[in-house]
Amino acid sequence: MGAMRTKNVADEVTRAALELFSTRGYANTSVQQIVEAAGVTKGAMYHYFTSKDDLLFAIYERMLSLQKSRLDEITARGGPAEEVLRAVCVDVMETSIEFLPEGTVFFRSVHMLSEDRQKEVTRRRREYNDQFAAIVERGQASGVFRDDVPMAVLIAHFFSDVHYLSHWYRPEGPETKTEVAQQVTDLFLRSIRKET
Missing domain, CATH: 1.10.357.10 (Tetracycline Repressor, domain 2)
Structure with a gap:
C-alpha cells in the first residue's frame, strides 16, 4: 500500500507539472500551482522532488x-x-x-x-x-x-x-x-x- 501511494504521489505531481509546463510554460508555473493541480501538499511534493x-x-x-x-x-x-x-x-x-x-x-x-x-x-x-x-x-x-x-x-x-x-x-x-x-x-x- 505504501509503495502504491508513493508511486501515485510522484506520478500525480509529474503529470500535473507536465500539463502545466506545456500549457503555461515552465517559467510561468509555480510550485503552488503544481501541488494544487496534483492534489497534494508541498511537503508531499518535496518528498520526491527537491525543486x-x-x-x-x-x-x-x-x-x-x-x-x-x-x-x-x-x-x-x-x-x-x-x-x-x-x-x-x-x-x-x-x-x-x-x-x-x-x-x-x-x-x-x-x-x-x-x-x-x-x-x-x-x-x-x-x-x-x-x-x-x-x-x-x-x-x-x-x-x-x-x-x-x-x-x-x-x-x-x-x-x-x-x-x-x-x-x-x-x-x-x-x-x-x-x-x-x-x-x-x-x-x-x-x-x-x-x-x-
Whole structure:
C-alpha cells in the first residue's frame, strides 16, 4: 500500500507539472500551482522532488533512461551495423513520439535548468550519442556507411528530426508512430549509406 501511494504521489505531481509546463510554460508555473493541480501538499511534493528544476529534469529523465536501456538491449543483441542502427533509430523515434509531451516541454525549457542539471543532461546525452556514433563507426569500418561527413554532422542530421518532432509530427496524422519512425530511419540510412 505504501509503495502504491508513493508511486501515485510522484506520478500525480509529474503529470500535473507536465500539463502545466506545456500549457503555461515552465517559467510561468509555480510550485503552488503544481501541488494544487496534483492534489497534494508541498511537503508531499518535496518528498520526491527537491525543486521545480528537479521536476523538469525528472520529466525528461524517464524518456532518457528508457531510450538508453533500449539502446543497450539493441546493441547487446549484435548483428550487422546497419541492422543495429536501423533498430536504434526506429526505437528512438517511437519512444520520442510516445513521450512527445515530455520532450516538447523539456526542449522548450532545458535552458532554464540549473547549471548542474544542464551538465547532467549533456553528460547523459553525450553517453547516448557516443554509443550511437560507435554503431555508425562500425558501419564505416565495414564500408557500409560513408565516412566523408564528420560524425557530429551525421548524428545531428538524425537527431534534429527527433528534437523537432513537436514542430512537425501530429499523432492524429495518417501514419502510425512506427510508420513515421521507419520512414525517417529509411531516409537517414539512405543518406549515410556509402554509394557503390
